[in-house]
Every structure is written in C-alpha cells, then in structure tokens.
Amino acid sequence: TGTALEHRVRDLALAEQGRHQIRLAEHEMPGLMALRERFAHEQPLAGARIAGSLHMTVQTAVLIETLVALGAQVRWASCNIFSTQDEAAAAVVVGPHGSPEEPQGVPVFAWKGETLPEYWWCTTQVMLWPDGAGPTLILDDGGDATLLVLKGREWERQGAVPSPQQEDPEEWKVILETVRSSLAEDPQRWTRVAEGIRGVSEETTTGVHRLYQLHEAGELLFPAINVNDAVTKSKFDNTYGCRHSLIDGINRATDVLIGGKVAVVCGYGDVGKGCAEALRGQGARVIVTEIDPICALQAAMDGYQVARLEDVVGSADFVITATGCKDVVTPQHMAAMKDKAVLGNIGHFDNEIDMAGLARVPDVQRVEIKPQVHEWTFTDGRSIIVLSEGRLLNLGNATGHPSFVMSASFANQVLAQIELHTRIESYPLGVHTLRKELDEEVARLHLASVAADLTELTKEQAGYLGVDVAGPFKPEHYRY
Numbered sequence: 001t002g003t004a005l006e007h008r009v010r011d012l013a014l015a016e017q018g019r020h021q022i023r024l025a026e027h028e029m030p031g032l033m034a035l036r037e038r039f040a041h042e043q044p045l046a047g048a049r050i051a052g053s054l055h056m057t058v059q060t061a062v063l064i065e066t067l068v069a070l071g072a073q074v075r076w077a078s079c080n081i082f083s084t085q086d087e088a089a090a091a092v093v094v095g096p097h098g099s100p101e102e103p104q105g106v107p108v109f110a111w112k113g114e115t116l117p118e119y120w121w122c123t124t125q126v127m128l129w130p131d132g133a134g135p136t137l138i139l140d141d142g143g144d145a146t147l148l149v150l151k152g153r154e155w156e157r158q159g160a161v162p163s164p165q166q167e168d169p170e171e172w173k174v175i176l177e178t179v180r181s182s183l184a185e186d187p188q189r190w191t192r193v194a195e196g197i198r199g200v201s202e203e204t205t206t207g208v209h210r211l212y213q214l215h216e217a218g219e220l221l222f223p224a225i226n227v228n229d230a231v232t233k234s235k236f237d238n239t240y241g242c243r244h245s246l247i248d249g250i251n252r253a254t255d256v257l258i259g260g261k262v263a264v265v266c267g268y269g270d271v272g273k274g275c276a277e278a279l280r281g282q283g284a285r286v287i288v289t290e291i292d293p294i295c296a297l298q299a300a301m302d303g304y305q306v307a308r309l310e311d312v313v314g315s316a317d318f319v320i321t322a323t324g325c326k327d328v329v330t331p332q333h334m335a336a337m338k339d340k341a342v343l344g345n346i347g348h349f350d351n352e353i354d355m356a357g358l359a360r361v362p363d364v365q366r367v368e369i370k371p372q373v374h375e376w377t378f379t380d381g382r383s384i385i386v387l388s389e390g391r392l393l394n395l396g397n398a399t400g401h402p403s404f405v406m407s408a409s410f411a412n413q414v415l416a417q418i419e420l421h422t423r424i425e426s427y428p429l430g431v432h433t434l435r436k437e438l439d440e441e442v443a444r445l446h447l448a449s450v451a452a453d454l455t456e457l458t459k460e461q462a463g464y465l466g467v468d469v470a471g472p473f474k475p476e477h478y479r480y
C-alpha cells in the first residue's frame with residue numbers, strides 16, 4: 001500500500017458492483033475455489049510473474065484472484081476490445097481489501113470498447129513490470145500476447161519493424177506500430193521479455209492452432225500448454241458455454257424471437273454443436289454448414305440440414321459463424337441475406353465475417369442501433385443487423401460463458417500455470433496437453449455441485465478393464 005497501483009480501467013467506482021458479482025461467481029466456481037483451498041499453504045505459484053491476456057470478465061476475476069492466492073504476481077489485459085466487464089476490471093484493481101482511493105489488487109489494463117491501438121497498448125502493459133523485468137509465464141487466449149513477444153523479438157533481432165503494406169489488415173498495421181514505438185522506448189525490450197518467459201498456457205482453439213503452426217515453423221521459443229484440448233475445457237466451455245451464451249448475446253443485442261425462424265450455424269465443431277443445440281432449443285429450424293465430412297455427418301445424424309451457405313443464406317433469419325476460419329461470410333452472402341437478418345460470429349477472431357469487405361460495398365450505410373449492434377443497409381433498401389462488428393458476440397453483446405463452465409476451463413489454466421512454474425523440466429519446447437489425471441480431477445471437482453454421484457469400480461472390475469481404481473479411466477486416444 002502507499003504506492004500507486006498501475007492500472008487503466010473504466011472507473012474504479014464500479015468496484016463494489018464487481019465485487020458482489022465476483023462473490024456470487026465464486027459460489028459457482030467450485031474448481032477454482034477447491035484449488036485455492038488445496039494450495040493455500042503450499043503457494044505453488046510463489047515467484048511466478050503471470051502476464052494474462054484473456055477476456056476481463058467476472059469469471060476471469062475469480063481466476064486472477066486464484067492465481068494471486070496461490071502466490072503469483074499478475075498483470076492483466078483483455079484479449080478482445082469488447083469483452084471486458086468494466087465492473088469486474090475495477091474490482092480486480094481495487095482487490096478484496098482495497099478501496100477505489102487505495103487500490104490493492106492487480107494491475108489491469110482493460111475496458112469495454114477499446115480501440116485497436118488501445119488494445120495493443122494494453123497487451124504491451126502486461127509484459128512490462130515495474131522493475132524492468134518481464135513476466136515468467138503467459139496466460140493467453142487467442143495467442144495475441146504470445147504473438148506480441150515473438151514478433152517483437154523477431155523484428156528486434158532483424159533490426160527493423162517491417163513497413164506496413166497497404167493491403168495489410170488494419171490490425172496488423174496497429175501491431176507493427178505498437179512494436180515500433182515500444183522499441184523506440186527500449187530497443188532490447190522483447191529479447192529480454194522473451195528470455196524471461198518459461199512458458200505459455202493457451203485457452204482457445206484458435207490460439208492453440210497458432211501455437212502448433214509456430215512450433216512447426218520452429219518459431220516457438222518456450223513450451224506451451226494447450227489448455228483448450230483438455231476434455232474438461234473444449235468439450236464443456238466450447239460446447240455448453242456457447243449453448244448458454246450465444247442465445248444470451250443474441251437476445252441482449254436484438255431481442256428478436258428465435259422460435260420458428262431459420263438459423264444457419266457455420267461450423268459444427270465443439271462451439272458449433274453448442275450453438276446449434278441452443279438455437280434448436282429455442283425452436284429455430286437450424287441449418288449447418290461444414291467443410292469436414294465427419295462433422296457434416298455428425299450434424300446430419302443430430303437432425304440438422306447440412307447445406308452450403310450460398311444455397312440457404314436467402315432464407316436465414318440468423319447466420320452465426322463458429323469456424324475459426326476466415327471469410328466464411330462474404331459480402332456476396334451478406335447482400336443475399338433477408339431484410340433484417342441477424343449476422344454474428346462466435347469464433348475467436350473477427351475475420352470469419354468479412355467486415356472489411358462489407359464496408360467496401362458501394363454506398364452501403366451503417367447505423368449504430370446501440371453499442372455493438374449495427375444495421376448495415378444496402379442500396380436496395382434491405383438491411384442486416386451485425387453483432388459486435390463481427391467479433392465474438394457472446395462476449396461483445398453479453399457477458400460470455402457462465403461461471404460454472406468457466407470454473408472447469410480455468411481450473412485447467414491454473415493447473416497448467418502450476419505445471420509450467422514448478423515442473424518445467426517435464427515440458428520440452430513444444431505444445432503439450434495436461435495429463436489425463438488432471439483432466440479427470442477437474443471434472444471430479446465439479447460433480448458435487450451438480451449432485452452427481454460417481455460409481456466406483458471394484459478392484460476386480462478395474463482389473464477387468466485394465467485401469468486403476470482411481471483412474472485414468474480412458475486411453476489417450478479416447479474421444480469422449
């Protein structure tokens with residue numbers, strides 16, 4: 001206390017509201033609370049400096065305070081310009097025992113509605129610690145924090161940041177400028193930061209995809225734990241989380257009745273499965289698009305029509321992208337959509353819907369209905385409603401997944417951070433998933449809250465199956 005705590009959030013006066021929500025979330029996050037209790041004395045993260053880049057929501061506040069309870073020092077930014085809950089960010093800065101006048105929590109750099117330069121400034125702040133040091137660990141969602149360090153170091157060693165090209169996406173130009181100005185302040189910054197990092201744990205499908213690509217190209221500098229592919233993450237958060245928060249986002253944004261309408265879900269992976277189920281649950285007729293024959297067949301077996309977007313886009317009332325791919329919805333698709341159709345993305349990045357292409361349609365008009373809800377009108381008078389400017393709508397238009405499902409995801413994150421901090425020798429350079437024992441443990445921590453009683457194997461049964469009475473119960477190749 002006494003020293004000013006660095007931060008940049010909307011308004012610290014929101015901290016009390018945020019604290020109440022955090023308290024209720026804690027009740028719904030048994031996995032994180034059990035880890036706090038188990039590791040309270042051991043302090044396995046003592047000495048760790050964690051740079052976090054993950055949606056700054058109420059649930060993330062519980063994650064941050066769990067990392068701190070386990071001994072870590074933490075700095076945090078959001079991984080999306082629209083996903084911060086300002087009251088949660090304020091509460092984390094103030095901390096459980098501080099006040100807005102004397103914050104005692106964690107440095108957070110995040111607010112809802114950042115510009116892209118502000119977003120990359122915030123990401124830079126979590127990499128810079130007051131004593132000139134950098135983090136020892138990254139906790140990433142989508143890979144932007146990791147990208148900043150790797151690109152910063154690469155350009156630093158090349159002696160120059162590449163010049164922006166006209167055809168570069170807007171965000172890439174911002175990244176180039178962010179690194180250029182950071183190097184002007186401190187020309188060896190990123191080499192030093194990269195050297196201090198032991199590892200990264202990555203939250204989402206898209207970020208994990210980037211990590212495998214980096215490793216194949218020989219560009220990964222530190223080991224990575226793929227948290228997404230813990231079963232208790234991707235088969236829960238991606239599916240059941242989106243089943244909950246997709247509808248929440250659509251309703252808060254538009255309040256258009258879903259029942260009886262036609263909804264197209266692009267992509268039938270873990271996220272798409274949850275989205276399709278939720279829309280069907282509301283009474284929509286759901287159509288799925290897929291490129292993978294296995295997922296297409298799954299969708300058909302689950303009772304959905306499988307079609308190409310161009311063949312059905314004219315009859316859709318809702319089009320939702322959940323692919324992690326780019327240019328899935330093109331300006332041609334948008335021009336063929338029904339009047340007042342709702343278009344949104346729930347995949348990680350904003351390139352699934354070609355928003356830049358939409359903006360270039362001649363004489364197209366954009367009107368803000370309210371923040372994160374825009375009506376785009378074509379010259380023939382028809383319009384479409386685009387959610388969160390093509391960024392993930394469940395976090396832009398609502399508050400993301402509910403606490404219980406995030407408890408499982410974030411318990412995996414905490415275990416991954418402990419692994420990297422205390423057992424780094426078990427993780428050579430590469431991308432690793434957590435051991436199945438840990439995955440089963442995360443699930444176990446959540447059973448009591450849903451009144452689930454687990455059956456125990458007898459010794460004889462266990463011998464018959466060839467597993468231990470205490471697990472793991474499935475071989476590595478099992479797909480759940």
Ligand code: NAI
Nearest residue numbers: 204205206267269270271290291292323324325346347348
């Ligand atoms: P996934 O890989 O399980 O599923 C994506 C599916 O899209 C695959 O089946 C793939 O074949 C299909 N696909 C790819 N390109 C396509 C195209 N052009 N047209 C139609 N289908 C196509 O990935 P997952 O876990 O479902 O994640 C999807 C995206 O959602 C990722 O960007 C991920 O990071 C993000 N995500 C977002 C969350 C949120 O809260 N908004 C939560 C979890 C993940």
